[in-house]
Amino acid sequence: MFRVLWRNSIFSKLLLIFLLILIPLFSLGIVLYNWGIGAVKTQLSGTIRVSLESVLDNFDQDVQRTQALLFEMLMGDEELAMLSLFPQSTAQYSEYEKFQMIGRLKKQLLALKNSNRYISDVRIHIPLLGRTLSSSAWPENFRQQEYDAFLGHDDRSRMFYFDNRPYVVLKALNRQTDNIRPYFMIVVEFSEKELRDSLLPLLQYKNSGIFLRDSSSHFFLSAKSSDIDSTVEETLRNQKSLLDGESDIHVAGSEYQTFQVRSSSLGLEAIQYVRNSELLKTIQIYHIWIWCYSIVGILILFLFSLYAYRYIHQPLVKMVRSFSRIENGDFDVFIKHHRKDEFQYLFTQFNDMVKNLNTLIDQSYRQKLLVQNAELKQLQSQINPHFLYNSLFILNTMTRTGDYDNLEYFTIQLGEYFRFMTKSNRNEIPLSEEIRHARTYADIQSLRFGNRIKVDFDELPPDYAHISVPRLIVQPVIENAFIHGLEEMPDKGWISITFEESDDRLAIVVEDNGQSLLDQQLLGVQAMLAGEAEPVEEVGLLNIHRRLQLKFGQRGELSLSRSPHGGLKAVILIPINTTTGGTES
The missing domain is CATH 3.30.565.10 (Histidine kinase-like ATPase, C-terminal domain)
Known part of the structure; x- marks a missing residue:
């Protein structure tokens, strides 16, 4: 008996189908995992390195373009040369003409700033004029401290890092006496926020981060995911020597994969670090998608869906539709089922239930409904004699005492009462x-x-x-x-x-x-x-x-x-x- 029930049970059929699904998928998954994990990890690492190189290359190109624009727009500008030699060359100009010169220079500075999203400000220090022109403000007092800080910088270098900020500095010297201080100095300050924003799209993993630093540690800028431990970045920041390319390091009790890219022209290195578990999680998700969309998975899923539709879905739909007919008041429902399984028992009990419901409705529900309506009719039609007697007595009293105001109100209310009761x-x-x-x-x-x-x-x-x-x-x-x-x-x-x-x-x-x-x-x-x-x-x-x-x-x-x-x-x-x-x- 038990053997027959097990053979006809839906559970046994489902268990068999799941075994047929799991065995080939598990075998195929092991083969795909062992074959593809190395290739996928290499591809992921290459993608990260390409992204790092792309960020540095874009920044390098923007710096080159900025230097070219500086030479083209400002280094040969006659008005800037006159303002920088103000005591000797511009005495013949009025204050209004000088004001116009400064305004045109400010427009050029603003155009330079808007030409590159990384630029935070462009300033010109003119010591003889005693002013510093800026793209973000009207001429201000001469910034002596910044001028002195950049005075010894070799302007043939592409980038200069000072006070944790990157700069491009160009100086105009007297060609006959190069040893004197420059007549004017152009300083381009780059925005840390924009640089950080350019790094954020690279943070595709949890427990990861990326930072830029120069060799002298005068500049350090980082972006990291919110769940990263702050001690991880601090450890990497203080670690001066990291292997070029890729390396595994142990920080704060976890293994991290680091990717390093250098730019000799900028004097910068970009380092991205990702926890190994997150990197492997991406690989695992990739294989899950391979399994789900493989031909074998689709074929097995189709067979399982067909089987489940025939042996589970169709009987359930039949039962739901039958219950819906009963819900709508149709009790002439009978379900036929030819397979010997759990649904045959459910449908048999359902048919018996419908038969009993029909009997109960005829003998109990409808009879009870008639009784309730009869009680309601009796309650509506009855008028309490005591209430009627008291009401007539009140009418008599009001008439006798001449209380006509209350009499009118009382008769209206009494009429409304009897109208409702008799309707x-x-x-x-x-x-x-x-x-x-x-x-x-x-x-x-x-x-x-x-x-x-x-x-x-x-x-x-x-x-x-x-x-x-x-x-x-x-x-x-x-x-x-x-x-x-x-x-x-x-x-x-x-x-x-x-x-x-x-x-x-x-x-x-x-x-x-x-x-x-x-x-x-x-x-x-x-x-x-x-x-x-x-x-x-x-x-x-x-x-x-x-x-x-x-x-x-x-x-x-x-x-x-x-x-x-x-x-x-x-x-x-x-x-x-x-x-x-x-x-x-």
Whole structure:
């Protein structure tokens, strides 16, 4: 028996298919991994080196272009030469003409700055003029400290590093007396931010970083991923001698791969470091993609999908569609299944369930629905004789005493009350109409009891006025509070009707301070609403509870508890996100 069940089990078939998938993929994966790991690692290393060389080459080309523009635009500029020889050559020019000369030079400086994204500022130091011209500011006082710092620099060098910044410096000397100080000096300052931004695209791995440094450690600029340990970069920065090309180093308890590229013209070296585990992770991901998109994987995946579709998907779809038909009220459903597996058992039980449902609906549900509607009709049609007698007595009293203002109001309210009670063409109405009827009843009772009972009736929030609810779910609760809780009180009676929103449900809370409700009575009514006791009395409250659950399911209910004021607290819970509409009878 066990052998037959195992042979016909879906689990055994799935296990067999997974074995057929895993064995060839595992074998193929080992072969591909051993064959390709060396080639892929070499390719990744080459890509990193090419990227480093590209960054240095681009920067070198930008520096060359900047030097060429300096020679072309400024070194032969006549106005700059005149300004640098101001005491001897420009005495014949007015201040306005000198101002125009400076303005044209500033435009040239600004054009030079905008020609290269790496340039932060271009400045011209003119000692005889006592001014420093800048692309980013109007002529300022002569920067003597910067001028002296670059004075001994050989301007035939391409780059000069000072104060952790890269510069290009050009000086104009008197050809007859080269040993004197230059008449003017052009200084191009490069932006650390732009250089760092050019390095950021190279950080393709976690736990990696890259930095630039010159041989004299006058310049150091780094970019790193946020998860890298700061001690790693500090260790590499202080390590003066790193092997050219690639090398493995041990830092902070981890193995790192370093890649180094030098530029002799710039006097710079670029070093990138990546944790070995991250580099290998990239290789592993690469092989996973190779496996996933290989021909063998596609073929096996297709076979597995076909098998799963036939033996799992189709039966499940058949069951879902059958449940959908039942959900839509069609109980004439029967599922056929010819294979001997778990689905055959499920479908057999499903067919039995549908048969039992049909029987229960005929014998229980429909009968219960008729009983509920009969109770509702009875509740709508009945008029409490005691209430009618008291109302007529109040009318007589008002007529006799000449209280015509209240008489008119009372007759209007009484008419509205009886019109609502005798109108039975709808089983469900908007909540606003139900609350309006309950308020009418409360106003009538307030006139009847006068100062003996105070009624506090909150306004219904407008957002809930459209909710469709069964008729007569609020007024009978208020009536129960008046009759059983407050009618015998001589004075200081109080009843409150409020609205609260909680857990996607609207709570209509009716409280009173009556003293006649015993704990035993309250427990009996609670048990009756919970279905734990047979309904002996309070049929109206039970009717409300049943109709709420019939309309909204388990989320709609009437709950009773002891009020903090001593009387009864009744809470009518109505779901506020329901889309169920009213039903016309």
